[in-house]
Amino acid sequence: DQQVKQNSPSLSVQEGRISILNCDYTNSMFDYFLWYKKYPAEGPTFLISISSIKDKNEDGRFTVFLNKSAKHLSLHIVPSQPGDSAVYFCAASALGPARQLTFGSGTQLTVLP
């Protein structure tokens, strides 16, 4: 049973436009959410995070929105750049000693020049 779901395996966007990546979760114990970006043959790189006490967090071109009632979060990238082309993973963490991350299956973003 997937607790974190990214239903779009791929997304193509024109350079300069907005990219919106979506993520749904089922575990109401999750209280911290993260987005990672991954290039081929590299490990995931942390991008942005949000705690469950907030509904928005912004860092430059990247904004994460959290809708707790819908158990949904999204990552907005604006303006999108060709260098943003990568696989984006949504991850969630619940309170507890380990705080291990539960990941979605990823969305391949392609930004077209």
Add this chain to the structure above:
Amino acid sequence: GAGVSQSPSNKVTEKGKDVELRCDPISGHTALYWYRQSLGQGLEFLIYFQGNSAPDKSGLPSDRFSAERTGGSVSTLTIQRTQQEDSAVYLCASSSRTGGYNEQFFGPGTRLTVL
């Protein structure tokens, strides 16, 4: 500064052999995690180390998998009697665990192929 490093970057082995994968976390990070990513899947948690505490092994898929962390730093993930379904990218991450939340920093991974 140095990030998380892993070795080897690639490992091809025959079914039934044992393999050891190594992780060097970021200096000073007390928390260390192992994950694996099978083809087309998200990352799957395997095991967690925090300081000198007993590890959280709840994600290990079978007793063929084990891990150690010596001196609170380097970690080794061992897979005994490898099976073809063990083929995956094995990723290590470390975290400073400051505050209640943890941003984990990942190494480049070891791609394991079991023939």
